[in-house]
Amino acid sequence: MRVIVVGGGPAGCAYAVTAAHAGHSVVLLDDGRRPATWPGEALPAGGAELVDSIFGAGMLEGHAEAYGTSAAWGSADLVAHDFMAHWAGRGFHLDRSEFDATLRERARGAGVEVVAQRLSEVSGQGGDWRINDRWEADWLVDASGRAGAVVGRLGVPRLRLDNQVALIAVVADAGGARFTTVEAIPDGWWYSAPLPGGARVAALVTDADLVGPDRLRTWHEALDLARSIASLVGTGVVSEVAAYPAGAAHLEYLHGDGWVAVGDAAVSVDPLSSQGLITGIVMAAHAARLIETDLAAWELNYRAVLAEHEETRAWLYAEETRWPDAPFWARRAVTSRT
Ligand SMILES: Cc1cc2nc3c(=O)[nH]c(=O)nc-3n(C[C@H](O)[C@H](O)[C@H](O)COP(=O)(O)OP(=O)(O)OC[C@H]3O[C@@H](n4cnc5c(N)ncnc54)[C@H](O)[C@@H]3O)c2cc1C
Known part of the structure; x- marks a missing residue:
């Protein structure tokens, strides 16, 4: 054919x-x-074996091994989920x-x-x-x-299930471990992961209508509310934030x-x-x-x-109950009830 x-x-x-x-x-x-500028993404535990089985051995050479996920979700405290002993195998931070x-x-x-x-x-x-x-x-x-x-x-x-966008910046790494860190805030959630070469990605996921006219400002204001993510961002001016669609559809x-x-x-x-x-x-x-x-x-x-x-x-969204009246979370609570 x-x-x-x-x-x-x-x-x-x-x-x-x-x-x-x-x-x-x-x-x-x-x-x-x-x-x-599209930054790294995480291949979860077991992904490497799957990728090699389709494309041939050695696909993940040169990419950084991921140690797991750490999340401040439902509370301000970070809870770690380690990949190291995961039954499905290793995870990776991809370039x-x-x-x-x-x-x-x-x-x-x-x-x-x-x-x-x-x-x-x-x-x-x-x-x-x-x-x-x-x-x-x-x-x-x-x-x-x-x-x-x-x-x-x-x-x-x-069929679009939401109107999410990701505001993504590549920032200096303050020296965190090779975990993907996730943190909920009133207007959405953050993720951050190390990139090859000593930088890291810091991305705010929110709804498109919650982004102000100046997306750089929205990103900085939201970072002030994310204690764990902010601690991973090294010193240096962040002056460029890219916006990408990130909705489910x-x-x-x-x-x-x-x-x-x-x-x-x-x-x-x-x-x-x-x-x-x-x-x-x-x-x-x-x-x-x-x-x-x-x-x-x-x-x-x-x-x-x-x-x-x-x-x-x-x-997962129902697990975060701290801001029931904030539009981002209220919309998802409605989704999870229907
Ligand atoms: C902010 C964000 C973070 C994410 N993080 C993760 C993560 O950590 N882990 C994970 O597993 N997934 C993650 N994802 C999802 C992941 O990026 C996608 O699921 C994945 O890239 C889908 O692969 P794909 O091949 O379907 O499409 P894509 O990777 O989008 O590839 C499509 C290709 O088609 C090309 N193309 C488009 N239009 C045309 C055209 N007209 N003619 C010719 N070529 C064209 C594009 O240039 C591109 O190369 C994330 C997504 C977002 C938005």
């Missing part, structure tokens, strides 16, 4: 590698627009740009034609696609992340005639879960193994995974 995968992130590469290994002819388009570059290298090694190009045009329909006026394909895969470049053009409805349906959506293009989970990478990689590799079969059972499976995410998310 001639397969075109749009998006060369973790989900797109997992799909492409798995389909190529099954003997399909695969072209992977990536527009290279992931911001160079995302490096990680994605290695994924695409592994895809090339598996025989995938990796092309640095943006999807600009889709014509045709199920089983008879023409892409960017250059490639013909029997099967089209949307792995373009939250952009949903293919499904947007096909008119597939996307999913498509009304995940596949159709001659196409499938995987990863964040299909289902984007709340970053609080740290499950986005694993979910995307697993669902993509799974879909690629079923390429010439009916995807109805696959879709049902990922609807169940999504329902489970939603249940866990509601439970």
Whole structure:
């Protein structure tokens, strides 16, 4: 089968590698627009083994081992969850740009034609696609992340469960351990993790309408309320804060005639879960193994995974009860009751 995968992130590469290994002819388009400033992300315990099983050994070389998570959630005191003795194995703090570059290298090694190009045009329909006026394909895969470049053009409805954004800064590291630290505040929650090279990421997750006209100021004011995160931020002026969408959302349906959506293009989970990478990689590799079969059972499976995410998310937000009247928490309390 001639397969075109749009998006060369973790989900797109997992799909492409798995389909190529099954003997399909695969072209992977990536527009290279992931911001160079996109900071590290955590691969939870057990993720390394999973990634190696799909892409080959040694995928995590050069990335920093993560010791666990420490959270001030429901109280101002930090509670640590150690990965070191975790039954599922080691976790990692990733350098995302490096990680994605290695994924695409592994895809090339598996025989995938990796092309640095943006999807600009889709014509045709199920089983008879023409892409960017250059490639013909029997099967089209949307792995373009939250952009949903293919499904947007096909008119597939996307249901948004919230309007979260992340205000992300790379800051000096005051010397904290290699834990991901999470801390709730009245307008949302923070996470911070060390980055390779001695810096760290400090990100505020809040609702878009709670960000003031000056996002740098919003970030600084919120940091004043986060005692544990502030203690990890070293001295030095923070003058640049980037804003990225960070909401939970999913498509009304995940596949159709001659196409499938995987990863964040299909289902984007709340970053609080740290499950986005694993979910995307697993669902993509799974879909690629079923390429010439009916995807109805696959879709049902990922609807169940999504329902489970939603249940866990509601439970986690319900654990924080200190600011029931603050809009961020009141909205989530309503969500968790419905
Ligand atoms: C603030 C924040 C923090 C997060 N932290 C974590 C974490 O710690 N752990 C974790 O597991 N997950 C985390 N996530 C989730 C994780 O980032 C995603 O789940 C994951 O990147 C999804 O992978 P993907 O391959 O589906 O999409 P992406 O990684 O978004 O890849 C999509 C690719 O498609 C390309 N593309 C887009 N449009 C086009 C187009 N038109 N043509 C060609 N190419 C295109 C993009 O440039 C990109 O390379 C976080 C998310 C956010 C927002």
